[in-house]
Amino acid sequence: MSVQTPNLEPKGIQGLGKPIKRKEDARFIVGKGTYLDDINLPGMLYMALVHSPYAHAKILNIDASEALKIPGVKAVITAKDLAAAGLSWIPTLAGDKQMVLADGKVLYQYQEVAAVFAETRQAAADGAAAVQVEYEPLPVVVDPYKATDPDAPVLREDIKDKMEGAHGPRRHHNHIWNWSVGSKEETEKALAQSEVRIKQHMVYPRSHPAPLEPCGCIGDMNKATGRLTVYMTTQAPHAIRTVLSLVTGIPENNIRVISPDIGGGFGNKVPVYPGYVCAIVGSIVLGAPVKWVETRTENLTTTGFARDFHMDIEIGATKDGKVTAMKVYTLADHGAFDAAADPSKYPAGLFSICTGSYDFQKAYAEVDAVYTNKAPGGVAYRCSFRVTEASYLIERSMDVLAHELKMDPAELRLKNFIRPEQFPYPSALGWTYDSGDYEKTLKVALERIGYYELRKEQAEKRARGELMGIGISTFTEIVGAGPSKDFDILGIKMFDGAEIRVHPSGSAIVRAGTRHQGQGHETTWAQIVSEELGLDVDKIIVEEGDTDTAPYGLGTYASRSTPTAGGAMALAARRIREKAKKIAAHLLEVSENDVEWVDKKFVVKGVPSKSVTMNEVAFAAYTNPPPGLEPGLETTYYYDPPNLTFPHGAYVCVVDIDKGTGEVKVRRFVAIDDCGTIINPMIVEGQVHGGLTEGFAIAFMQEIAFDEQGNHLASNFTDYLLPTALETPRWETGHTVTPSPHHPLGAKGVGESPTVGSPAAFVNAVVDALAHLGVRHIDMPITREKVWRILRQSGIDSF
Amino acid sequence: MEITLNINGTEKKLNVEPRTLLVQAIRDAGLTGTHIGCDSSSCGVCTVVLDGKTAVKSCTMFAVQAEGHSITTIEGLAQGDKLHPLQQAFHDQHGLQCGYCTPGMIMAAYVLLQHNPNPSEEEIRFGLSGNLCRCTGYQNIVKAVQQAAQMLQQPTGAAADD
Amino acid sequence: MIPAAFEYKRPMSLEEAIDHLAKHGYDARVLAGGQSLIPAMRYRLAQPGVLVDINKLPNLSYLSEEGGMLRIGALVRDTDVEFNKDIQHRYHLISDVSMVVADPIVRYRGTVVGSLCHNDPSGDWAAAAIAARAQMVIKGKNGTRVEPIDQFLVDSFATSLGEGELAVEVRFPTPNALTSGAYEKIERKVGDYATAAAAVQLELNPDGTIKEAGIGITAVAHMPLRVVEGENLLRGQKPSMELIRAAAEEARKIADPTPDARGSAEYKKDMARVLVGRGLLKALNRLGVAVA
Missing domain, CATH: 3.30.390.50 (CO dehydrogenase flavoprotein, C-terminal domain)
Known part of the structure; x- marks a missing residue:
């Protein structure tokens, strides 16, 4: 690993493709970031929550009298108190509703039952411990396959007779919705006619984003002004403001949501959680600011989980390996409330990207969602909505098919890729892929890792009884939701906004409706503006997260920032440039038609010596605007993308297996990503490193598991395992560039590709290592014991 | 009870309960660069340096226990406007993203370099394995520690100029 | 998470520490490294009424060889062992253990003796003490006793320590060249x-x-x-x-x-x-x- 010598802070014009260092680092490296818990307001109270020990139980009584005796405890609220404010239930993003505090019963372990407000954190914690709750346990539903048994317990008493849900009819009291896409009949016919068919069941286990900063909120109702300020760890401050206005009845202009520095989000900080609502209600009722910061246990047990898709796939192919059709059935475990964070029309998110990078002529996908006694969620954990599940499904299945056909998995992929000339490519399940060159990207990855030499090594090792495997994943993502014709959340279209204000002296402040959580927007948005306007990058300040100042936007998740806000930023800049051109013509004393933008300056056509810079134009916009032209140099642009973007990549993983313990060691991992135009390669590489690490964690250790009583088995970091530097493999990254034809910059987004694409590569590598023993699939997380069992069953033993 | 803590060379009088965790006391003293990320001593975002050469997860020590020790937090690392080589290197190598683990990670790296001024990649990964990062995949953190090690071994930190 | 309130004692002498332990019996817990105890208290799985912090006791940080034994005092941290070159060269088992207890930051604070007293079913130091046939040195009102590790480790989270007793040292036999x-x-x-x-x-x-x-x-x-x-x-x-x-x-x-x-x-x-x-x-x- 080579070490570069340190260079100076980025200065001057720094446009696209420059690996400039991040502007936001300055405060973080000296401990001067401002995260939610760093904010303290005068007279602030602290809130702690009481949680249910049972996964399903009737609440017989809540006795707060002992809690109220503790010095410093100001109040305890329960569902009854919330009901008085009309806030005992709130709408979810998925068209369902959820309890804020347990209303008559609890539906999952650790569900919030009461909120305690106190003058100190200690008193709040002691108060929560002193609240006595009497429960009558009820039978639980843990296995989603048993949720719709005829005699399954009723979980949602509130809707047990309501058989029409937000997404169509429900066929059982624990059924939420059924969704399908594609032609079932044609697909089944094509499958029946296929020479080769494979079937595979696979589970994408329940996971949790677990950012290192837990969720938190400070509600601050100013009774004198009627203004509610909410500091919140949210990836989508504007959407939160709208939701808060809808549920509280407070006019939206009287609500200010401030999302301060966020210590990682990964989808966890998109939904509205009961704790937020209670802190806000507490502030309204008690007339003081109320802070609530989750414990890690609260984070892992009650806030948005991800995945939990139970998938069955069938693929047809010709004998020589050309795929013909795929059919997918998925059971989605949504927990006790349908709080999945998906665009309104897509209850299963963008799962229909499951045909992946391959030219399937026929496809059909169907998903049923059910209620169980688990926490709600279904967030897009470092991925676009349900795209990780889809990508894992197809990439794992292609290996199963290769195994069946006795074909090399790379060759099978090369044979079935959508070819470059097929773009824009209409997929069998209704998407129009914008661009891609899958063969090129895979070939770069194979070359980089030395694929064919590794296959030789594997054969030699196998002959000696040693176990190594090679796994490939050539995924296609779908991100950047999205075009307003199809995409909205609670009716709000999924555009995003950007505002640019160029000041007279040539510096600028730019704002966006997104909210970064480590993605580097303060640098990359500045680079876009620097590129488009020729302003010095160090003179551009980027601001996000304050709804009073930032333009409306749907926020940062699902890899949408660059596709949406990045596009808005570029187009806002171009709108400024259009106006600037008029001013430049005025300064150059020529007609606008005689001015062109060359090398980040306005130049008189044919007279390169006659030019003005944007700095000069900015000054003139305020001091010497052309007659008849509105002064100033500011604009706001709302960008409604015409299509989604389709980043892709080719990942290759090499593993070695310890025959004694079943341990899998990742020897090498090459990730070649194609995210279109790259704004800052350093940041892109960093995003890829992080995403690969989360993919690795999901493949090998992270799982939110439950026992038969619905007890949560991963309620803290000693049980929910995040890899350290020691377990994490060393990543080898690279890229190909296939710009998006419709994005203003050709960029596609990258933050989540590696989490989407990598799990299949890891699992494929392990299965490949064991394939000669008859192994075709292993569900994640791949523990040592799962591998050990296969080894011992195959008679393999070793110290 | 009233205690006096020496944080970053400054004596601070604090009113704490015996059960007040050191991390809470540090944060209540206005030094919010030291973060809290878990309850199980797992994540290490609260790591501070104790007596110059050892580190502690400040969520796993009571504030009262820190009396008589010197505590160094992220805020105490730079010399005026001059960043410590670790801070400079984390910036240079893109060793941080959301920044939440960064103070603890830098303090862990600080003591690592005290004990091993020229660590290999493997030794850095080993030495930082008590600190979680969710964003970077650690690779650039390792590079940053390597850069800092080099800078610290150069005379008077000439490479740290910025 | 915030521990339940407790009374904090910071004895400055061994005698004082033993007095506190004798007085409060099993309501008192010894706080040495605290790396198992404090997390347990944060989850309120442990709610001792009194914590006796022994960190200020004099002369318990020694790590020395004497009479064919490596003597590790009650305030010796895991890292004191981990970073000790002599131990790395000659005490292979102990050196191995010192590198894999908990994590590198916890090891700066955690103590060898404390880990043995905790007797977690997954304790690393206990396995090493068993293999190396270590001895515990225990002090109480009635003086000092030295006990083979097999007698000291009684059951899950239980040792032979009685009320008012403090483990002050563990002794590992010095390995010979063979x-x-x-x-x-x-x-x-x-x-x-x-x-x-x-x-x-x-x-x-x-x-x-x-x-x-x-x-x-x-x-x-x-x-x-x-x-x-x-x-x-x-x-x-x-x-x-x-x-x-x-x-x-x-x-x-x-x-x-x-x-x-x-x-x-x-x-x-x-x-x-x-x-x-x-x-x-x-x-x-x-x-x-x-x-x-």
């Missing part, structure tokens, strides 16, 4: 409790036969165990793969693990076997013995 050991641990990630782990210590006779063997296994029963039958098999024999397999098999036989997310009972039992086998091979390798 003695080596190893610690083999598998964990799901750094900082996790062991899925299974094995400590072994071997002393050879000049003729290459095994003079004495110690095997401790941890995380595979209600408390760390000595693999007595394995030791018996090894003693007096010339090392061979067959012998090692047989000795390791004894670990599998006595392991009686609780299944959990780290693995089934069956898996952990087999890991006890594999890790004892690996430990024996590594110890022999360190003694320059290649086993065919």
